[in-house]
Amino acid sequence: MSKPRKKVYMSAGYNTISLGTGRKEFHPKKPRPGLEHYIKEAGQGVLGRIGGAKNVDESVIGNFMAARFNKQANLPGFVPMIDPGLMWKPACSVEGACASGALALMAGIKSVLADTADVVLAIGVEVQNTVKAIYGADILAGAGWFQDRKNGHAYYFPGKFSDRAGAYFEKYGRDLTRKAFARWYRNAVENARLCPTAQEFHNTTKDLEGLALTEPNPKVFCEHLNVFDCSKVSDAGSGIAILSEEGLEKCGIDKKDAVEIIAWGQTEYDLTKEPEDLTVLETTKRAAREALFSAGITKEKLGFVETHDCFTIAGILATEAIGFAEKGKGAQFVQEGNTARDGIIPFNTTGGLIGWGHPTGGTGVHQAVTVWEQLTSKAGEAQIKLSEEKPYGLSINMGGDDKTVVAIVYEKGK
Amino acid sequence: MNYEERMQNVTVLGAAGKMGSGILLLTAVEMADLGLQPENKGRTFTVNAMDVSSEALSGLMEYVRAQARRIAEKKTVLLRKMYEDRKDLIENFDVIDQYIFEVMQKIRPTTRLETAYESGLIFEAVSENPDLKVKILSDIEKNNKNAPWYFTNTSSIPIHYLDEQAGLQGRILGFHFYNPPAVQKLVELIVTDKTDKEAVEFAHNYAKKLRKTIVPSNDFAGFIGNGHFMRDALHAISEVERLSKDMPMVQAIYILNRITQDFLVRPMGIFQLIDYVGIDVCQYIMQVMNPHVPDEDLYSSLLDKMISLGIRGGQNPDGSQKDGFLQYEKGRPSGVYDIEKQKYVPISDFKEKADDFIKEPPDSLPPWKSVIRQADKETVLEKGFKDLAGMDTQGAKLALEYGRRSKEIAKKLVAYNVAQDEKDVNTVLLTGFYHAYGPINDYFD
Numbered sequence: 078m079s080k081p082r083k084k085v086y087m088s089a090g091y092n093t094i095s096l097g098t099g100r101k102e103f104h105p106k107k108p109r110p111g112l113e114h115y116i117k118e119a120g121q122g123v124l125g126r127i128g129g130a131k132n133v134d135e136s137v138i139g140n141f142m143a144a145r146f147n148k149q150a151n152l153p154g155f156v157p158m159i160d161p162g163l164m165w166k167p168a169c170s171v172e173g174a175c176a177s178g179a180l181a182l183m184a185g186i187k188s189v190l191a192d193t194a195d196v197v198l199a200i201g202v203e204v205q206n207t208v209k210a211i212y213g214a215d216i217l218a219g220a221g222w223f224q225d226r227k228n229g230h231a232y233y234f235p236g237k238f239s240d241r242a243g244a245y246f247e248k249y250g251r252d253l254t255r256k257a258f259a260r261w262y263r264n265a266v267e268n269a270r271l272c273p274t275a276q277e278f279h280n281t282t283k284d285l286e287g288l289a290l291t292e293p294n295p296k297v298f299c300e301h302l303n304v305f306d307c308s309k310v311s312d313a314g315s316g317i318a319i320l321s322e323e324g325l326e327k328c329g330i331d332k333k334d335a336v337e338i339i340a341w342g343q344t345e346y347d348l349t350k351e352p353e354d355l356t357v358l359e360t361t362k363r364a365a366r367e368a369l370f371s372a373g374i375t376k377e378k379l380g381f382v383e384t385h386d387c388f389t390i391a392g393i394l395a396t397e398a399i400g401f402a403e404k405g406k407g408a409q410f411v412q413e414g415n416t417a418r419d420g421i422i423p424f425n426t427t428g429g430l431i432g433w434g435h436p437t438g439g440t441g442v443h444q445a446v447t448v449w450e451q452l453t454s455k456a457g458e459a460q461i462k463l464s465e466e467k468p469y470g471l472s473i474n475m476g477g478d479d480k481t482v483v484a485i486v487y488e489k490g491k
Numbered sequence: 492m493n494y495e496e497r498m499q500n501v502t503v504l505g506a507a508g509k510m511g512s513g514i515l516l517l518t519a520v521e522m523a524d525l526g527l528q529p530e531n532k533g534r535t536f537t538v539n540a541m542d543v544s545s546e547a548l549s550g551l552m553e554y555v556r557a558q559a560r561r562i563a564e565k566k567t568v569l570l571r572k573m574y575e576d577r578k579d580l581i582e583n584f585d586v587i588d589q590y591i592f593e594v595m596q597k598i599r600p601t602t603r604l605e606t607a608y609e610s611g612l613i614f615e616a617v618s619e620n621p622d623l624k625v626k627i628l629s630d631i632e633k634n635n636k637n638a639p640w641y642f643t644n645t646s647s648i649p650i651h652y653l654d655e656q657a658g659l660q661g662r663i664l665g666f667h668f669y670n671p672p673a674v675q676k677l678v679e680l681i682v683t684d685k686t687d688k689e690a691v692e693f694a695h696n697y698a699k700k701l702r703k704t705i706v707p708s709n710d711f712a713g714f715i716g717n718g719h720f721m722r723d724a725l726h727a728i729s730e731v732e733r734l735s736k737d738m739p740m741v742q743a744i745y746i747l748n749r750i751t752q753d754f755l756v757r758p759m760g761i762f763q764l765i766d767y768v769g770i771d772v773c774q775y776i777m778q779v780m781n782p783h784v785p786d787e788d789l790y791s792s793l794l795d796k797m798i799s800l801g802i803r804g805g806q807n808p809d810g811s812q813k814d815g816f817l818q819y820e821k822g823r824p825s826g827v828y829d830i831e832k833q834k835y836v837p838i839s840d841f842k843e844k845a846d847d848f849i850k851e852p853p854d855s856l857p858p859w860k861s862v863i864r865q866a867d868k869e870t871v872l873e874k875g876f877k878d879l880a881g882m883d884t885q886g887a888k889l890a891l892e893y894g895r896r897s898k899e900i901a902k903k904l905v906a907y908n909v910a911q912d913e914k915d916v917n918t919v920l921l922t923g924f925y926h927a928y929g930p931i932n933d934y935f936d
Contacts, residue, residue: 211583212584215582227581297565
């Protein structure tokens with residue numbers, strides 16, 4: 078039962094830029110802003126749109142691995158740093174690997190539903206470029222079961238999804254699937270070029286699909302994936318306000334500038350177990366099904382989807398998990414352009430994790446900000462056309478290899 | 492003695508130098524890899540890092556540690572397999588640290604030459620001074636009972652000369668790495684009639700394990716690499732002297748540097764390359780080569796003058812470029828040394844005039860950086876150089892002459908039996924000097 082007993086809204090979203098390779102400002106050897114900067118910028122960005130810190134009842138930060146990337150824990154302590162008006166107010170942080178952002182949203186939603194808060198400031202943040210990718214792979218592997226780390230690939234998660242890609246190749250054919258990966262990459266970068274905060278915003282490559290078809294090199298990376306199949310290593314923060322109707326009133330926000338949380342699905346799989354079928358994202362499938370069922374809608378009512386494409390294969394499998402493509406037909410569905418911004422169902426309208434960036438613990442909040450921007454016509458150049466027949470947006474945020482998943486259905490406030 | 496046994500006790504002479512440090516690193520890494528093979532369990536591998544400077548040895552260990560980390564980071568996928576049985580090594584962090592430890596563990600830094608008396612293989616990378624090399628090699632030969640092999644990194648001294656002078660009985664060969672050894676793929680292998688065949692076979696194996704490309708060069712002073720470079724440099728200097736009759740020398744140096752880089756599509760201009768190698772090193776190599784090349788005079792009074800004024804080029808310990816013929820700002824040429832005024836003149840003072848003299852290369856000739864990335868670079872170069880040949884400018888004229896002279900030098904290396912064939916000369920320039928094309932070509936005919 079996930080249908081909210083009262084109306085819950087989100088508004089006042091804010092994204093910092095996603096900093097990392099691809100951005101012109103990024104220099105691996107030069108000093109960069111730290112965790113504090115992103116929390117502050119994202120937090121202040123939201124506060125500026127909700128009438129200031131005085132309107133906030135409590136705050137929640139979604140973060141995955143600051144304890145290792147930045148040697149920093151106790152993140153709630155950074156909340157009053159955003160604005161002195163947040164001092165002495167409740168704050169907490171939540172963790173569920175790359176789904177930490179959506180868990181922060183869920184924590185905020187539940188506070189509003191519990192009538193303990195009318196306005197919750199939710200922030201998602203990760204600063205990952207503090208270490209080289211080979212060490213970042215260790216840190217991110219924390220989203221898997223540590224007892225499995227020794228047997229895993231040097232690049233643990235790319236290895237996991239490479240195995241999924243390999244299984245999919247074997248079952249449904251390699252050529253078409255690799256072409257679908259390339260199409261997914263192209264869509265991601267083309268959408269990111271329309272969003273000034275995206276990590277691939279400056280990308281000028283002409284033949285994106287050709288580039289993405291580079292053969293994987295298992296000697297230095299994975300057997301079935303290349304770097305273009307992977308999401309970005311990112312430093313970024315996102316913030317959004319979660320509000321009750323009273324909260325909207327208190328902050329002076331018109332409902333048409335907010336999105337309503339219609340329903341959600343939140344599912345968990347046993348971290349110590351391998352997936353039963355590598356070609357299925359079962360946990361994602363159940364979360365999406367639950368969200369749509371609770372919302373009382375079918376997938377045909379969705380105007381667009383923001384999904385967790387940590388790897389191209391995850392994007393393909395998500396089209397099947399939500400039900401847009403039959404099992405084994407996701408590659409073809411994507412390759413035919415159905416998930417492009419002018420396709421049947423646009424996916425990841427500002428680039429997703431591959432194009433916009435993947436600040437792991439922050440991604441769930443970034444997705445919510447993108448959905449809010451699209452549904453309230455604030456997406457600028459990246460704005461997609463929405464019709465009255467398809468008024469809903471869906472976000473899917475995944476932690477680990479399909480272990481912790483949150484799917485949320487949104488509609489423009491009315 | 493098989494490969495592994497030969498590798499058990501190695502000495503690198505001049506280990507803290509520019510070339511020695513790279514050879515040491517590669518050897519220690521190879522030893523670490525050997526040590527991880529199951530069949531080598533219980534076998535120890537040791538490389539003595541011998542250098543006269545204790546201070547430099549301390550810096551050397553820092554260098555090796557940093558480089559070993561970079562190497563380990565690049566091959567972590569493989570290392571995880573190699574350490575499959577080590578249950579305590581779980582994360583990449585653990586695996587990489589262990590590997591660095593094992594590389595460092597192979598190295599024994601020392602200032603004592605006596606450590607080489609126990610070795611079966613000796614890499615010699617001391618200063619390019621024939622007398623010094625002979626003295627050290629003969630000292631070891633007298634005291635080492637293992638009949639060791641000597642791999643010298645000389646870039647100019649004939650191997651038979653060292654062999655005869657030090658009394659090594661054919662247990663020496665030239666194993667000439669390019670700078671920096673850890674990065675450059677090329678090794679020139681120089682053997683004489685007397686060179687031990689087993690040593691040659693080992694040299695090929697060792698190069699293969701290090702993933703180096705071997706180009707055989709015959710035993711003539713300078714071999715292929717310097718045989719081309721020194722004559723190429725002397726041609727540039729003589730062109731500068733010719734042009735200087737009608738223009739300031741700084742301008743002529745700037746022009747030849749630009750012609751070689753932008754018109755001939757090379758990674759850097761000829762004077763920048765001389766600075767990179769070191770003006771003093773170039774002078775020294777010419778001095779070493781000159782007595783062995785009877786029909787030519789490999790000598791430049793300009794180099795002597797520069798050195799007498801204390802202008803030497805070369806690199807700072809951190810790898811940054813020292814000023815030489817050119818002055819550098821953030822690694823880019825910003826000025827040219829005026830030998831009369833004894834100071835650097837900013838390029839901006841005469842750039843416009845000099846550029847107007849040579850005009851621009853054709854638009855169809857892209858810069859080196861872009862050419863080497865293109866799959867079909869031959870077609871690009873063919874078109875670009877054809878357009879260049881059709882231009883009636885001083886720049887085009889100088890470039891075409893330069894290209895022809897470079898080919899002539901290369902051909903001569905084959906004719907005089909320094910190189911076994913034209914392909915080898917081209918390989919050396921392509922891999923050792925990173926040229927986009929070999930000097931033996933039809934572009935400038």
